[in-house]
Amino acid sequence: MVKTILIVDDDPTQRRLMRAVCEKAGYPVLQADNGENALSLLQSQQGADIALIMLDLRMPGLGGMETLKRAKSFREDLPVIVLTAQGGIDTVVEAMQLGAADFFVKPASPERVIVSIQNALNITTLKGEVSRLKRKRDGALGFKDLVGDSTALRHVMRLGERAAASNIPILIGGESGTGKEMVARAIQGSSDRAGRPFITVNCGAIPANLVESILFGHEKGSFTGAAAKHIGKFQEADGGTIFLDEVGELPADMQVKLLRVLQEGEVDPIGSKRPVKVDVRLISATNRELSEEVKNGNFREDLFYRLNVFPIEIPALRDRREDVPALIDHFIQRYNAEERRDVRGVRLEVMDVLKSFAWPGNVRQLENTIFRAVVLAESPYLCAEDFPLLADAFAEAGIESGPPMLDDDEFDCPDKKPDARPEQQSTGRGDPQDRVAIFDREGQLRSLQEIEKDLIQVAIETYEGKMSEVARRLGMGRSTLYRKLREHDLEVKRAS
Numbered sequence: 005m006v007k008t009i010l011i012v013d014d015d016p017t018q019r020r021l022m023r024a025v026c027e028k029a030g031y032p033v034l035q036a037d038n039g040e041n042a043l044s045l046l047q048s049q050q051g052a053d054i055a056l057i058m059l060d061l062r063m064p065g066l067g068g069m070e071t072l073k074r075a076k077s078f079r080e081d082l083p084v085i086v087l088t089a090q091g092g093i094d095t096v097v098e099a100m101q102l103g104a105a106d107f108f109v110k111p112a113s114p115e116r117v118i119v120s121i122q123n124a125l126n127i128t129t130l131k132g133e134v135s136r137l138k139r140k141r142d143g144a145l146g147f148k149d150l151v152g153d154s155t156a157l158r159h160v161m162r163l164g165e166r167a168a169a170s171n172i173p174i175l176i177g178g179e180s181g182t183g184k185e186m187v188a189r190a191i192q193g194s195s196d197r198a199g200r201p202f203i204t205v206n207c208g209a210i211p212a213n214l215v216e217s218i219l220f221g222h223e224k225g226s227f228t229g230a231a232a233k234h235i236g237k238f239q240e241a242d243g244g245t246i247f248l249d250e251v252g253e254l255p256a257d258m259q260v261k262l263l264r265v266l267q268e269g270e271v272d273p274i275g276s277k278r279p280v281k282v283d284v285r286l287i288s289a290t291n292r293e294l295s296e297e298v299k300n301g302n303f304r305e306d307l308f309y310r311l312n313v314f315p316i317e318i319p320a321l322r323d324r325r326e327d328v329p330a331l332i333d334h335f336i337q338r339y340n341a342e343e344r345r346d347v348r349g350v351r352l353e354v355m356d357v358l359k360s361f362a363w364p365g366n367v368r369q370l371e372n373t374i375f376r377a378v379v380l381a382e383s384p385y386l387c388a389e390d391f392p393l394l395a396d397a398f399a400e401a402g403i404e405s406g407p408p409m410l411d412d413d414e415f416d417c418p419d420k421k422p423d424a425r426p427e428q429q430s431t432g433r434g435d436p437q438d439r440v441a442i443f444d445r446e447g448q449l450r451s452l453q454e455i456e457k458d459l460i461q462v463a464i465e466t467y468e469g470k471m472s473e474v475a476r477r478l479g480m481g482r483s484t485l486y487r488k489l490r491e492h493d494l495e496v497k498r499a500s
Contacts (some may be wrong), residue, residue: 007055007125007348008032012042012071013087014063018110020451022058025114027453030348030384031121032491039066043074046082054082056124058117059104061088061095069098076103081131083124087112122346129341143202143244145193150186151334152327156319160187163316168194173266175251175311176289178318181368184289185247187318192245197285200244203237208253215258217274220265226275238271241284251288251311252297259304266310286311321363321370328359331367335374336386347377348384352486354391357401361394385487457492460485469496 009031011022016037023033034050036042042059043066045051057075061068072084083105088095096107105124108116139145147161167174168191176184185204192202210218221236238246248254254262265271266286270279288311297303321328332355336347350358363369377390388398441458443449460478467473475485489496 008034008050008053009121010034010036010042010045010054010057012036012039012057012063012068013060014038015060018060021111022117025117026058026121027491028114029118029121030491032493038063039068039071039074042071046075046079051079055128056105056121057082057084058121059084059086060110061086061099069102072099072102072104081128083128085120085124126341126344129337133338133341139193140189142199143189143192144198145186145189147190147194149193150183150190151331152324153330154324154326156324157327160316160318161190163314164191165194167191167314167316171285173311173313174287174316175294175314176287176316176318177294178289178291179320179366180291181366182318182320183367184318185249187316188245188247188287188289191287192285195245195285197244201241202245202247203241204247204249205237206249208250212255215255216261219258220261220271221273221276221280223273223275226273230275234273236271236273238265238282238284239273239280242282243284245285245287248286248288250290250292252290252292252294252303256304259307263304263307263310266307321366325359328363328370329355331370332358332374335371336378339375339378343379345378345381346384347381347386349490350386351483352489353401353403353482354386354388354398357388357394357397357403358391360401361397385490387483453492456488457494460488460492461494464494464496471496 009026011019011026011033012035013019013022014037019035019037023035026033032053034045034054036045042057046054046057059068059072063071066074068086068088072086075082075084080103084103085106085108086099086104087108087110089110099107105127106120108120112120136145136149139149147164150157150161164187174188174191176187178184189202192198192200205219207215216222217230217234217236219237221234221239222230224230224233248262261272265282268279269283270281272279294303294308294312298305298308329350332350336349339345340347358370365372373391373393374386376393377386380390380392382389388395388403391398441450442455460474463474463478464471467477471482471485475482478485480488488494
């Protein structure tokens with residue numbers, strides 16, 4: 005998701021200067037000439053896209069300080085950079101106390117402005133990540149922490165919310181990397197056990213001779229090497245939730261002991277003279293078909309029915325491709341902050357490939373792929389060159405993934421030269437010259453950005469959405485064209 009910046013200043017010259025700096029750096033811009041209009045924009049439908057405010061302190065009507073205070077009252081995490089022509093230490097202190105992320109005196113150099121914007125956005129992302137990690141540590145993650153809005157994921161959330169309202173045993177199925185543990189944590193965080201222990205056990209990673217000790221504990225001296233008492237994972241989870249990942253990997257003798265825990269609510273530590281009562285919510289997960297394992301004699305049937313009281317199946321990423329853009333944006337923001345990078349998003353033609361890719365490793369594979377791309381990226385938008393492991397997928401889509409071009413604007417399409425005078429084709433929509441006006445209604449020159457947007461829109465309509473032809477006629481490479489589509493928020497509708 006491209007981050008939009010709201011510039012609030014009563015001086016049109018200053019707004020124009022700040023807008024030029026932001027747009028050159030790839031940030032879409034909204035403008036307001038006073039505090040009242042700025043607050044109205046924030047509370048409108050467009051306000052959800054605003055990621056940062058650049059706020060002048062001295063304005064007629066509602067001043068900058070009051071605007072800052074009111075904005076923070078309903079968008080507490082929104083970073084605000086305040087600017088003024090006269091800056092004193094008292095003003096700086098007051099602005100920072102009200103929640104400003106940065107402060108500078110006008111006029112500021114473009115470099116200073118961009119660094120301030122990048123720092124503010126990265127700090128906001130880091131705060132969000134720290135908050136998420138804190139909720140994870142405290143067992144308070146909820147379904148709002150799951151990324152995506154596909155029908156399949158919403159179905160999982162609805163099931164999870166119902167399951168969270170009781171202590172019913174849950175079996176989460178799905179391929180590796182689909183996010184089974186995240187769903188389990190969301191169930192815990194949405195239940196009355198939120199904030200209590202959440203203990204994760206990967207049953208497939210425990211040596212067979214240590215499974216019983218790790219799960220159920222042991223007494224000191226109960227076997228060779230037992231130098232101290234160990235309470236086991238079930239006792240660690242007492243009062244909270246235990247998550248048994250890959251439960252299908254448990255040895256047969258441990259399946260019997262797990263069945264006893266579920267039936268009696270108590271564990272038998274090795275060497276203990278009496279069982280220990282435990283109060284745990286059990287959530288188990290598997291990437292196997294346990295019903296088939298039961299048929300093959302590899303898993304106890306009675307235990308299967310005990311675990312499979314409330315099944316939840318997590319869909320593979322290829323079955324919810326509409327979640328891919330949101331996941332990519334989430335990972336870009338995280339690794340921007342962690343790695344001090346400034347990746348703004350993904351080129352449109354690259355996003356198409358990423359959405360259509362099968363992702364056999366699911367969300368885990370996507371995350372690692374984006375991490376690598378963010379580290380490799382040499383331009384604000386991730387391109388095919390940043391995904392070397394997906395070179396075959398890009399080749400199938402007809403997208404070159406060779407070494408990065410030296411200058412995207414100049415060398416994206418080296419084998420195609422624009423015609424000096426492109427032919428006009430009749431489209432039944434009027435004369436294109438009338439639709440790309442140079443002057444506004446007041447007789448003043450329109451901005452280059454406005455003219456460029458209109459020109460691209462006319463070209464798309466004239467050549468019926470054929471992007472190769474549009475790029476050739478406009479004299480730019482396809483990747484540059486797609487970037488400008490994103491900047492201008494333009495849609496492409498091909499002729500049927």
